[in-house]
Each structure stands twice: as structure tokens, then as C-alpha cells.
Amino acid sequence: MRRALDLSRKGRFSVSPNPRVGCVIVREPSASADGIFRVIGEGFHLRKGLPHAERVALDSCAEDPRGSTLFVTLEPCCHHGATPPCTEAILKAGIRRVVAATTDPFPQVAGQGIKWLRNHGVQVDVGLLEDEARFENRYFLHRHEIGLPWVILKAAVSLDGKLSTATGQSKWITGEEARTHVHSLRAEVDAILVGVGTVLTDDPLLTARPSVSEIHDWKPTIRVVLDPQGLISSSSRLLKTAKDSPVWIFLADSVSPSQKERIETAGARVDFVSCSDEKLDLIQILRRLAEANILSLLVEGGGNVHTSFLENQLVNEVAIYIAPVLVGGKPSPTFYMGQGVSTMKEAPRLERVNRRLLGPDTLIRGILKWKL
Numbered sequence: 193m194r195r196a197l198d199l200s201r202k203g204r205f206s207v208s209p210n211p212r213v214g215c216v217i218v219r220e221p222s223a224s225a226d227g228i229f230r231v232i233g234e235g236f237h238l239r240k241g242l243p244h245a246e247r248v249a250l251d252s253c254a255e256d257p258r259g260s261t262l263f264v265t266l267e268p269c270c271h272h273g274a275t276p277p278c279t280e281a282i283l284k285a286g287i288r289r290v291v292a293a294t295t296d297p298f299p300q301v302a303g304q305g306i307k308w309l310r311n312h313g314v315q316v317d318v319g320l321l322e323d324e325a326r327f328e329n330r331y332f333l334h335r336h337e338i339g340l341p342w343v344i345l346k347a348a349v350s351l352d353g354k355l356s357t358a359t360g361q362s363k364w365i366t367g368e369e370a371r372t373h374v375h376s377l378r379a380e381v382d383a384i385l386v387g388v389g390t391v392l393t394d395d396p397l398l399t400a401r402p403s404v405s406e407i408h409d410w411k412p413t414i415r416v417v418l419d420p421q422g423l424i425s426s427s428s429r430l431l432k433t434a435k436d437s438p439v440w441i442f443l444a445d446s447v448s449p450s451q452k453e454r455i456e457t458a459g460a461r462v463d464f465v466s467c468s469d470e471k472l473d474l475i476q477i478l479r480r481l482a483e484a485n486i487l488s489l490l491v492e493g494g495g496n497v498h499t500s501f502l503e504n505q506l507v508n509e510v511a512i513y514i515a516p517v518l519v520g521g522k523p524s525p526t527f528y529m530g531q532g533v534s535t536m537k538e539a540p541r542l543e544r545v546n547r548r549l550l551g552p553d554t555l556i557r558g559i560l561k562w563k564l
């Protein structure tokens with residue numbers, strides 16, 4: 193199953209909106225002439241419309257898989273989607289036992305794959321390395337279980353936690369290795385979101401430019417902007433590239449239709465959203481993104497947008513790049529302003545914390561656990 197999980201990760205830049213799935217087919221000792229475990233086939237799912245991991249693994253088998261065990265990181269599908277059901281292929285191949293790490297919440301599967309296999313005489317065991325499998329597929333599972341995209345808050349900060357100087361300068365806090373790393377993080381998610389403040393100050397391109405060596409296949413990331421008053425300039429780098437790489441702008445519903453038209457003419461998708469306290473309704477936005485099959489969203493700032501996501505407890509994971517530099521100054525923003533918590537007991541803590549050195553900088557990444 194660990195090998196199957198490693199394989200599933202190979203689809204991470206291309207597989208969405210489908211889940212990451214890896215599969216390994218093993219001849220068990222009791223069923224093999226030499227009495228040892230032998231991997232006879234393996235595979236992973238690369239992209240929607242291409243064969244699922246189980247079929248890739250079955251097709252790769254070096255010998256007849258009849259009587260062998262199939263390890264898969266997610267319950268096999270039993271419905272006709274973009275490809276035919278994997279359960280039928282498993283049965284036809286004569287697989288004796290299926291070990292699935294976790295069930296699939298997708299409404300057309302949701303336990304039916306396991307039931308169908310059992311009804312047809314295949315032994316099915318569920319739950320091996322389930323935590324790891326759920327972690328690996330957290331974007332997909334969150335979208336289908338909660339109905340919202342998985343939100344990752346990303347920020348580059350100084351050692352004293354500042355996002356920029358008091359005059360708004362933030363280029364560059366971190367070094368080249370950290371900035372290169374951000375591009376693979378961007379390539380892994382479905383969409384990147386910033387506030388219009390960042391667009392006006394930094395004029396970012398927000399495309400993912402990962403190093404070619406680390407990706408198998410890749411699909412462009414959607415660039416999203418919260419722009420309540422329609423302030424984005426038609427000459428911004430985002431709008432100038434909107435016809436080549438998707439841009440989606442959210443405006444307050446009080447903005448004039450002519451502003452909407454100006455932005456749409458540049459090639460961006462534009463949606464109106466309601467406002468409360470002059471802030472766009474984040475839940476409404478997340479629901480629209482989820483409906484558009486966006487499973488994962490990287491929130492890149494600036495401080496006001498970061499703070500809103502945190503205050504509304506809408507952040508699932510953080511990725512903070514910390515640079516060994518001091519900025520100082522009370523007015524210089526951090527990524528968590530607002531009221532904050534009043535006691536340490538209330539402070540949300542990270543779990544599954546991963547620390548990584550990137551040249552002079554450190555990335556701290558982890559899942560955010562909110563106190564209820």
C-alpha cells in the first residue's frame with residue numbers, strides 16, 4: 193500500500209478533479225510457486241478520461257493476475273464515468289482479494305464498489321494506511337465530503353512575521369529556492385487566489401512555472417482575484433494574459449455592469465458576489481469554485497485576504513516560507529491580523545507539520561486544526 197500511495201502522488205499535477213489513486217498487484221506467498229510476495233503489476237491514474245489506476249496496473253501485469261491481490265489507495269469505482277467500471281475489470285482479471293485504503297465519497301461510488309465486488313465473490317478489506325491515504329487525497333475528499341475546496345494559505349514572511357515593509361514592499365523576502373518551490377505548490381493546486389490590493393501593488397502574473405523535471409503532466413492553474421470595486425486595471429499582467437491562462441474575478445454585486453463588461457472583454461470570467469461589511473462573501477466564492485470542480489485553492493494574500501480567510505476559519509492548511517530577515521515596524525502587515533485569539537488555549541495549531549530547508553529559508557507546512 194505504501195508503494196501504491198507513492199504511485200498515486202505521480203498524478204498530483206494533472207489528476208484533478210479526479211482523485212489521486214495508485215495500485216499495486218501482488219502475488220501472495222500462498223498463491224505463488226516460490227512462496228514469496230511478488231509485485232506483478234502497478235499503475236496510477238494520470239488524468240480524467242485516461243484509465244484508472246486499477247486498469248493501468250492490470251494492463252501492466254507481467255503474468256496472469258488470476259488469484260492475486262490488488263492493493264489500491266481508494267475504493268474501486270463501479271459506475272460508467274469517463275471510463276468503464278474498475279470493479280468489472282478486477283472481476284474479469286480473476287483478482288482474488290482487493291485491499292483498499294479508504295472508501296470513495298463520490299456519490300456514484302460511496303461503498304457500492306466494495307459491495308459489488310463482495311457480491312461477486314471477491315474478498316475486500318478496507319482501511320490499510322487509511323490516514324495516509326486520506327491525507328494524500330485531502331483535496332478530493334474535502335470537496336466531496338464538505339462541498340468546499342481545500343484551502344491552503346501561503347505566505348512568505350520575515351523572521352518577525354511580516355509580509356511586507358510598512359510601505360508595502362515585499363520583493364523579495366525569500367530567496368530563489370523558496371520562490372521556485374512556490375511554483376510546484378501552485379502547479380499542484382487547481383486555483384490561486386489573491387486580493388486586489390496585491391494585484392495593485394505587485395502586478396503579479398500568478399502562473400505556475402514548475403521545473404519540468406518534477407512534473408509528469410500538468411494543467412493550468414486558474415487565477416482568482418477578489419476585487420469588490422472592480423479596480424483591476426486592463427493593463428495588469430493578469431488581465432493581459434487572461435486569454436492564455438484562466439482568470440476569474442469576483443466583484444461586489446453593486447459594481448456596474450459596464451465594469452464587468454470591461455473585465456470580461458479582456459478574457460476573464462467575472463462573477464458578482466454579495467458583500468457583508470464591505471467584504472466579499474468568502475463562503476459564496478468557495479462554493480462557486482467547488483461547483484466549477486476546483487478541489488484545491490492556494491490563497492496567496494495579501495494580509496487582508498489572509499486574515500479574512502483565517503478569521504472565518506476557512507483555512508485547512510498553511511505553507512509559510514520564513515526568511516532570516518527582520519522587517520519590523522508596527523504598521524507592517526502580518527498574515528493574521530484582526531482580533532486574533534485571546535488565550536493560547538484557543539490558538540489553532542498545526543498538525544502533520546513538515547519542515548523543509550530551502551536555501552537560507554524554511555518552509556513550515558501543516559494542517560490547521562480549528563478549535564470549535
Ligand SMILES: NC(=O)c1ccc[n+]([C@@H]2O[C@H](COP(=O)([O-])OP(=O)(O)OC[C@H]3O[C@@H](n4cnc5c(N)ncnc54)[C@H](OP(=O)(O)O)[C@@H]3O)[C@@H](O)[C@H]2O)c1
Nearest residue numbers: 347348355360362387389390471472493494495496497500
Ligand atoms: N509576503 C507575502 O507572501 C505577500 C503575498 C501577497 C501580498 N503581499 C503584500 O501584501 C500587500 C497587499 O496586501 P493587502 O492586504 O493590502 O491587500 P489584499 O489582501 O491583497 O487585498 C485586499 C483587497 O481585497 C478586498 N477583499 C474583498 N473581499 C475580501 C475579503 N473577504 N477579505 C479581505 N479582503 C477582501 C479588499 O476589499 P476592501 O477594500 O473593500 O476591504 C481589499 O480591496 C502588498 O504590499 C503585497 O506586496 C505579500
